[in-house]
Amino acid sequence: MLLPSFLLVSALVLPAPVVAGPPAGAEARHYGIEVAGLRVGTMTATRQAPVGADVTYSLVSDVKVNFLLYHLKIYYQVTNRFHNGQLLLSTVETHTNQGDFASRTEWKGDHYDIVADQYKHHYKATETQPIRYAVTNMFFGEPPLSQTRAFAEYFGDYFALNRGKSGSWQALRDGREDEYQYVNGQLVTIIKKNPLKNFIIRLLPE
Secondary structure (H helix, E strand, O other), X not given: OOOOOOOOOOOEEOOOOOOOOOOOOOEEEEEEEEEOOEEEEEEEEEEOOOEOOEEEEEEEEEEEEEXXXXXXXXXXXXXXXXXXXXXXXXXXXXXXXXXXXXXXEEEOOOOEEEEXXXXXXXXXXXXXXXXXXXXXXXXHOOOOOOOOEEEEOOOOEEEEEEEOOOOEEEEEEOOEEEEEXXXXXXXXXXXXXXXXXXXXXXXXXX
C-alpha cells in the first residue's frame, strides 16, 4: 500500500518537501523515499496520543519525480481510527497527476463496508471479522510473532506477513513483496520490490 504500483520509474529528483512537525502529544516517524539512491520524496507516520479508548494513526507520502519528459506527482494520506484496538474507520486520499482517488473502510456495527477506488485498482467488499492490525501499526513497533497479516488500507484487503531473519518481515499481496526491517523494535527500512527498481524507504535521523 505504501506506494501505488504505477510509481515504478527511475527518476531525477525534485527538492524534497518540508515535513511539518506532528501535533502536540503525537509520536511521529519520518522517512526518506529513494529510487536508485536518489531521494524522490518523504513519508511521515504519526500516532496521536490516545484519547480514552481511541487512537488515530496517519501516514502521509509526498513524492515528486521528473525524468526527461516524464513528470509524476503523488500525494496520499491514510487515516486510521481505532477504538479499543479495533479499526472503526480507515480513509485514504490520493492526489496525483493521473487523477484523484480514494479508499474507505468503515465498521457498521457487524461488518465493514470496504470500497477502494485507486489507480488501476477497484475493489468493493464486506468484512465481518474485526480488523485489529493495519499497515500503519507496523511503523510503531515490530509485529508480534503471532501476527500473520496486516490490513492494507490503500487496497482494502490484507498483506500476508511472514517473519524472516531477526528483525525482518515480508509483506505479500497478489505477487507484490515488501520487506520491513526493524532494529531494536523500531522500523528503520522498507524495501518495496519491483522488477525495475526497488523503492527504499529509510528512517531519517531526528
